[in-house]
Amino acid sequence: GESVGLHLPTLSVQEGDNSIINCAYSNSASDYFIWYKQESGKGPQFIIDIRSNMDKRQGQRVTVLLNKTVKHLSLQIAATQPGDSAVYFCAETTPHNNDYKLSFGAGTTVTVRA
């Protein structure tokens, strides 16, 4: 079946180091991908998105990489801070098929060590 999933459920990182969160997807028709951050008791917060015609996109301290050949997505966070501790989800959708509902992976819990 089609699914979006993450390689590791948890990630512990030292404050100031870079973090890399990975995500695999199986729907080759997916053409729009989003990373969300979810803090405890809150709804998901948009971080960054990327369309399938790109392989890299940068934001403030974050970079998303897309490898369509192996259906892999990653989120890189530079100089990780305590406030980055949260659950991170990748999500995908297929707007070109008029399908806008998001399919989410199970999430990676990131813990930043001081």
Place this chain on the structure above:
Amino acid sequence: GAGVSQSPSNKVTEKGKDVELRCDPISGHTALYWYRQRLGQGLEFLIYFQGNSAPDKSGLPSDRFSAERTGESVSTLTIQRTQQEDSAVYLCASSQGISGSQHFGDGTRLSIL
């Protein structure tokens, strides 16, 4: 409003009761989505509304679940004859147009005793 607002933030009810969850989207957002998030899991799509188009109900898990939206404003998600497996956080999102980024509320945490 400034963001998506959901109420109540928490709801505890007995098995078999009906519940109504409310979502106020961001003003001007034409698309509205409902998702369910079980403990420790990702979000599962339930239903979405876009303008006057027929809603996409493909994610509703059973006929006990229904949702309505008044124009491009408030939406209510109704769960009838609640079961313990309905316990979850129910999240609402809205977007400016169907292809816009989805902005989420903080959800309603539903606990069925």
